[in-house]
Structure formats: structure tokens, C-alpha cells
Amino acid sequence: MDWGFIAKYAPLYAVAAQVTLFVSLWGIVAAMLVGLVVALVIHAKVPVMRQVASAYVELSRNTPLLVQLFFLYFGLPKVGVTLPAEACAIIGIAFLGGSYMSEALRGGLESVAAVQEESALVLGMAPGQSFVHVVLPQALVAAVPALVANVIFLIKESSVVSGIALADLMYLTKDLIGLYYDTSEALLMLVIAYAIILIPVSVAGTVLERRLDHGRG
Template sequence: MEFDVAFALSTLPAFITAVGVTLQVGLIAIATSLCVALINAAIAAFQIRPLQPVVRAYVELARNTPLLIQLFFIYFALPALGVKVSGFASAIIAMTFMGGAYLTEILRAGIEAVPRSQIESGLSIGLSRWQLLRHVVLPQAGILSLPALFANFVFLLKETTVVSAVAVPEILYTTKSYIALYYKTYEMLAVMTGLCVLLFVPLSLLLRVVERRLQHGQFGS
């Protein structure tokens, strides 16, 4: 079977739009996951005992259930309970639920690497918990956690392919739609693969450069 180059090129505008949707879902999910992780990290840093079991239960549940199951529950099960959620919102909620758990564990490990004596010293000189978290704990924990954080950012972006299951028109959904309509399987798989390589490989390399510069204090110097 001859590869239809002209057809593959004709689909590029639709795929570029799909890349935009992929980035939108992924970047929003990364931002919201990081917010969830920061809140949980604060609970861990200051050992807020009533909330620690809640955080542990959340992390275990989120990390030990597949993203697709979480997504289906939000999109299909919640409407049965009277809560209707769009496909896009379901994607963000599910990815935040999963991503927040992974980032929580990464930041928790980073915080545990910060000497406890620094936290106690900060409290003793009158720093508020927020000031201590912002100026003492998170800068050190963040630098220590950078490799794992950036790896998980790329992981979350790649996980956007799962949200095609609830009709979010990202790269995989667009690929499957064209295959179903025109039966151009090889062409569409080639376009999808090429775009994923062009999207994720440079991003991974860029994050690696940023990580090295941050770790060596080269930004802002």
C-alpha cells in the first residue's frame, strides 16, 4: 500500500490544533497538580497531624488506580450522582488527581531531605510557617526535587493521550478520528508519531537544561 503523503500533509492543520489542546490540558494539569502538591507538602513540613492521614490516603488512592479508571469515574459516574462534568474538565480533574499525588511524594522526599533543625531554628526566631515554607524549606526541597519534578511534568504531558477516551480532541483522538473516517492508518500513525517526537523530545531537553542551570544557580546571576 502506497503511503499517501499529500493526505498526511492535508491533516496537519487539524493536528496542530490537537497539539494546542494537548498542551493546554497538560500545562493546566501540571499547574494544578503542583498546587495540590505544595499544599500537601506544607502539611508534611509542619506535621499537621489531623490532615496527614487524609494526605496519605489520597496519595495511595491516586497512585494505585489507573488514570483511565479515574477519568471514567468523573466523566460517566458523577453524572449519575447529579454532577455533570465536561470532557475537558474531567481530563483536568483526573490528571490533577493523579499528578498531584506523584508530585506530593516528590516534594515530600525533598522536604524530608531539609534538616529539621532549620525548621526549628526558623520557628525559634519568629518566622511564620508561611515565611519558613517560602524562604527556607521549599527553595531547598525544590532544588533537590527538580529531576523528578521535571520528569513527571513530561510524564503528565504524555498522559494526555488517555483523555481521548472522553472525546477531548487531542493528538490521539484526532488520529483515531481520521483513521475511522478515511482508513489512512499508516499515514495518521506517522503524523502522530512525528508530532509527538517534535513535541516531547525538545521539551525534555529544555527541561534538562533548565534543571542544570537552576541546580548550579545560573539563573538570575
């Protein structure tokens, strides 16, 4: 192990990790919004929109992110839609993640007993009020474990954005291996960088789940 190499290039990994975090974070936020809309449309059985939403979920869940990214980054410019790589990455993660988030939220919505809404209506709440103040909070709590799993999944999936030339952790590692042949050092830093990002998320998720469980029990 060449520790001098590691010390020299560790700062580059910090920069590359920011690219990974930037696209993951915005992708996850957008995926949550898409997921919420899709889950509501399917849950409320809005005609036509519901079929469109289900078709989207199937398309997004059954195709690889890399192909979605290549279509956005290399395919769309041919019809005059040229987006920067960062935008493609965020849209791709949102497109993929939206369906996973919607499934998680839908599971949460379905877990809320019908009597909750009925009781809220009996107490004189409007349907909108009962949804926002009674049903949704309980659904979100029930969905937390699945949502956390999706967040971890999407951060891991973001590793393919190196395929559209974004200088993330994967891209930097391949670059360093190609330039200097310090393969073991570059790979070690790659693994450590992902461990530093993913382990805290996983631990925070477990803590959050336990706390919410306690609140419900």
C-alpha cells in the same frame, strides 16, 4: 507515504495538539497546587489531615487515570454532577498528578538539612519566614528533577483523554484512520506531534537541572 495527505491534515494535528496541551497544562498546574498542599500537610504532620492526605496519595497512585476519568465523566452525572469533558480531564490529571507532585516535593523538603531551619530560627526569623525564605527554595531546587519527570509523565498520561471524547491527538488519529485508511501517515504524524511536544520539555528539564546543580555546587 502519501505526502499530499500529510500536508492536508497536518493543520488538524496542530489543532488537536492544542487540546492535548490545554488539558495537560492546566492539569499540571492544578496537580502542582494539590501536590504542594498535600506535601505540606504530610511534612508538617498535621493530625488527621495527614492521614487523609496519605490515603489520597495511595488511592491516586494505585489506580489508572482512565478509570478515574470514566468515573468523573460517566459515573458522577448519575448523582447529578455533570461536568464538561475538559473539566473532567483537568480534574483527573490533577487528581493523579497531585500525588506524584507531592511525593517529589516531599522528597525535596526532606533533603533540606534540619540545621537550615534551626539557623534561620536562631537568626530571629519566625517559623513561617524561615520556611518560605530558607527551606522552601532549597526544597524546590532539590525537587526539580522529579518535578520535570512528573510533567513529562502527565503529558504522556493525557493521551487517554480521548477515551472521554476529547478531540486530542489520539482521537484525531483514530478518526483519520477510520475515515481514510491512511494509517501509516496518520501514525507518523501522531508520533511526530508527540515528539515535538515531549522532546523540548525533556531537554529543557535537563538544562534546568544542570543550571540549578551548578548554582548549588
